[in-house]
Every structure is written in structure tokens, then in C-alpha cells.
Amino acid sequence: MFPTIIAKLLRLYSNQSKTTPMIPQQKVKIKKDVLVETSVGPTSISFYYPLATKQKKLPLYINFHGGAFIMNDKELDDPYCRYLANQAECIVLNVEYGKAPEYPFPKAIEQGYDIFQWVKGRAEELGIEAEKVMVGGQSSGGNIAAALCLYLEEKGERQPLLQVLSCPMLDFVTPHAEKPEPGWWRSRFPKVAHFIHRCYVPGKGQAGHLLASPVRADVSGRLASALILIAESDAFRLEAECYAEKLKAAGVNVQEELFRGCSHAFTHLGPKERAEEAWQMIAGKIKAVAESPLY
Incomplete structure (x- = not known):
């Protein structure tokens, strides 16, 4: 009960970057909201179709937003999903995955897998x-994307063409206080990060599970190509x-x-110029991978 109350209070201060997106909101041809039944429960997803394309069938990019596993919603990434759809000429699927502590590890990964199969x-x-x-x-969305690839490999199923991991959190084993953090707030109050971790991996031994901490996994060369x-x-x-380095x-x-x-x-959160550069890089990579016969 206590973790849930604290998580709900933290959510009141989340999504702050919604008000100042790094990329202006673009028009898309269609934004389609769908409710999908998954093992975790009904899940809201949004499809973004690019404004202009000559192809009848398009590549798909599935996006998992950030928020420390407990905060934010998929609308945080609305401007970026629109941008990627138009610039990469693909369909973008934005996922409203279940948040901890109500939906702890590995619920979001299983939810992502169900949506992957549904699509x-x-x-x-x-x-x-x-x-x-x-x-x-x-x-946290980067963690879920990386874990989904590992989960598919575990099941012997085909990998996505690409995994894009942006500032991914990949290690629950190392205490946050031992991680290099120049930021005043997070370095001064590592217990906040510890609370967030305990929300997502509350069970004994879960922090070291390869799907919770992908950096601890014995990775295979069959995993999806990566942009990190x-x-x-x-x-x-x-x-x-x-x-x-492990993937390489x-x-x-x-x-x-x-x-x-x-x-x-x-x-x-910026700096704006670097954020724009990053989103351009992601869009360019998605498009290049989708068009390349090497993938």
C-alpha cells in the first residue's frame, strides 16, 4: 500500500517535459487509438501513420516511453512518435504499459510481448x-525494449530488425549510490532511486534477473541490431x-x-539542439534499417 501511495504522489510531478517538447508537434495522416487485450489486462496503444508515403505496407516501430517504471504515460512521447512516423516513413506504435508498483517486473515485458504478437x-x-x-x-522504456528482445530470444522467436535504447537503465543490481551521477538531486538522494527500483523489482532475486538487468545477461549474436x-x-x-560492448x-x-x-x-529535457540531433539519428536509423537488404 505504501509504495503505491508514494508512486501516485510522484506521478503528480511527472510528464513535466510534456509542456516543452524538444520537437514541435507534426501532423500525421492518422493517429489511431486501440485497446488491446493482453495478459496484463486491457492495454491502450496508439498508431501513428505518416503524412506522406508511397508504400502500401510500412515498417513498424514500437515505442516504450520513459518514466522510471512508475511514472508518465504514452502521451509524453506523442510529438516524437509523430516526428518518427513522418521522418522515418514508418508506422509508430506507442504503448501505455503498466506501471509499478501496481504492475511490477516482468509485467511490462510480458505486455510488450503480447502487443508484439498481436500486431x-x-x-x-x-x-x-x-x-x-x-x-x-x-x-525505463529502453530497459523494456532491450528485455523484450532477450525475451523473444529466450522463446526462440524472431527478433525485431532493430532495438533503439536511449539512456537505458539496464542494471538493477548495482545500487544507485554507486553509479556516477553528477546531478545534484539524484546524487544527493539515491534513496529515491532505490524506492523506484523496489517498486519494479520487489521480489527476492528479481533485480539480477536477465530481463530486469539486461547488462547481466549472456547475450546472443542473434539479438536485434542496436542503436544505443x-x-x-x-x-x-x-x-x-x-x-x-557485450552486444558487439x-x-x-x-x-x-x-x-x-x-x-x-x-x-x-534538452539541450534542444542535442535532442533534435538524437531524434534525427533515431529516425534516420529506422529508415535505413527498414530499407537495407542487410537486415
Whole structure:
């Protein structure tokens, strides 16, 4: 009961970056809201179709927003989903995954898997090119995207073409107080981060589970190609760099980009020029992967 009350209070202060998006809201051809039945319960998702495209079937990018596993909603990423749909000429699916502590690990991953399967089974009617599905997310959303790829590998199922991990949180085992954090608020109050962690991985041994802490996993070369965006002054920098190296060592195609002078969640909080650069990079990568015969 207590974690739920605190989480609800924290949610009152979330979504602050909604009011100052790094990219202006663009028109899209269609934004379609759908309610999908999943193992976690009815799940709200939104499809964004690009304003102009010559193709009858389009690649799909599935987006998981950030928010420390307990905060924000998918509308936080509305401007960015619109931008990616138009710039990458793809359909973007934005997921309203269940938040902790009401929906702790591994609920969001299972929910993502159910949606992944639901979409692929309805690709024809949705205008999706079923063989060109990609996933990605920011912060906690990056964790879910990475974990989804590992979950698919566990099940022996086909990988997405690409995983985009932006400032991903990939390590629940290392205490936040031991992570390099130049930011005053988070470095001074690591117990807040610890509370957030306990909301998502409350069970004994869950923090070290490979789907909770992908950086601890023995990765396979069959995992999806990756674009990993890392902020120089981010507590999660080392784990993102470590995961990038593990993927590379396994033979996964990895593009790793370090954004100097940036902190965690810079794609949503700025600096604006670096955020724009990051979103351009993501859109360009999605488009290039979808068009390349090498993937």
C-alpha cells in the first residue's frame, strides 16, 4: 500500500517535459487509438501513420516511453512518435504499459510481448510490413525494449530488425549510490532511486534477473541490431556502454553514440539542439534499417 501511495504522489510531478517538447508537434495522416487485450489486462496503444508515403505496407516501430517504471504515460512521447512516423516513413506504435508498483517486473515485458504478437498477427489489416518491426524506448522504456528482445530470444522467436535504447537503465543490481551521477538531486538522494527500483523489482532475486538487468545477461549474436544513445553525464552511462560492448562481442551490429554535455533523458529535457540531433539519428536509423537488404 505504501509504495503505491508514494508512486501516485510522484506521478503528480511527472510528464513535466510534456509542456516543452524538444520537437514541435507534426501532423500525421492518422493517429489511431486501440485497446488491446493482453495478459496484463486491457492495454491502450496508439498508431501513428505518416503524412506522406508511397508504400502500401510500412515498417513498424514500437515505442516504450520513459518514466522510471512508475511514472508518465504514452502521451509524453506523442510529438516524437509523430516526428518518427513522418521522418522515418514508418508506422509508430506507442504503448501505455503498466506501471509499478501496481504492475511490477516482468509485467511490462510480458505486455510488450503480447502487443508484439498481436500486431504481427494483424499486420495485413494494419498496413504493416510484418518482417520489418522494430522496438525502442527511453530510460525505463529502453530497459523494456532491450528485455523484450532477450525475451523473444529466450522463446526462440524472431527478433525485431532493430532495438533503439536511449539512456537505458539496464542494471538493477548495482545500487544507485554507486553509479556516477553528477546531478545534484539524484546524487544527493539515491534513496529515491532505490524506492523506484523496489517498486519494479520487489521480489527476492528479481533485480539480477536477465530481463530486469539486461547488462547481466549472456547475450546472443542473434539479438536485434542496436542503436544505443548514451548521455555523458548519466548515472546509467556505464551500464549502457557495457551492454553495447557485450552486444558487439557477441557479433550484434551496434551503433553506439555518446552525447557529450548531456544528462539523462536529454531527448526530452534538452539541450534542444542535442535532442533534435538524437531524434534525427533515431529516425534516420529506422529508415535505413527498414530499407537495407542487410537486415
